């Protein structure tokens with residue numbers, strides 16, 4: 339049941355401290371900076387020269403998040419929408435690791451992409467929430483995200499568990515491929531161990547309801563961020579549009595000037611995600627939209643200073659490693675989407691036209 343919550347989505351948002359604990363349980367050694375996965379063969383990563391992540395929807399955003407982390411650590415990594423990947427001749431060799439990210443493990447586009455990559459000689463790994471799903475049968479190996487069952491059509495707790503599991507995977511791949519843990523490994527794993535508490539703090543203190551109320555009836559809702567926050571901007575917009583039915587779009591902060599800025603007015607609130615990395619540049623983007631009259635909602639760990647001074651609203655997240663900051667920021671955006679949709683009386687757990695599991699291409 340919904341354990342006192344009006345909607346499964348709201349319940350599942352609140353389950354994240356617990357689901358994230360399960361995701362990392364027994365997999366992290368904060369003392370050595372090592373990641374221990376019990377599930378698969380160590381050879382899976384030996385000599386990997388390139389990583390492709392294939393996925394759809396929210397899982398694609400988690401894949402983008404991970405690709406940006408791997409690439410920053412010197413492992414060539416690319417995220418592809420599985421439905422597009424399937425259209426190309428798989429650009430793989432036997433040293434390509436293709437990681438399929440799928441909550442259900444049954445998404446047709448993702449299964450098709452993995453079949454093609456496999457027959458072209460790639461190694462394949464499923465990152466999924468569902469034991470014995472089709473995807474786990476089609477891939478060489480599987481990494482379970484252990485988020486627990488998700489009933490709401492909108493993916494929430496599974497996104498944070500996907501990102502966290504993929505982060506552990508990234509650290510492991512980097513250690514195996516380069517022979518040494520990344521320079522960030524120890525700090526990052528330590529921050530990951532604090533993540534459930536950080537998310538709890540967001541859930542306990544969020545002012546997302548006020549923000550949703552303040553901007554109800556806007557023409558459109560925009561979300562911007564750079565680096566890992568680009569994927570969170572896309573995810574924030576996807577969640578918002580799919581359950582509120584309002585127009586929402588996410589952009590890379592760097593993309594604004596190249597077109598989207600033409601849409602920005604006083605009727606289009608802009609959610610600006612700060613991670614603690616390159617914040618100066620992102621603050622400039624916030625100034626640009628504010629100069630067009632748009633309200634700025636900053637998602638940041640800062641409680642004073644330039645970002646807070648500029649913003650019309652602040653959604654606060656605990657300070658953490660910049661690579662991880664997107665996860666707590668995303669929880670704030672889940673809450674904003676939820677409250678916005680709830681005010682509009684939407685069918686939150688079963689949005690119109692959507693299915694939890696898309697088994698046709």
Ligand code: F6R
Nearest residue numbers: 395396397440441442445492493
């Ligand atoms: C959005 C959402 C969808 C799924 C997508 C992929 O909230 O739930 O975008 O993320 O259909 O599904 P999986 O992860 O099961 O492959």
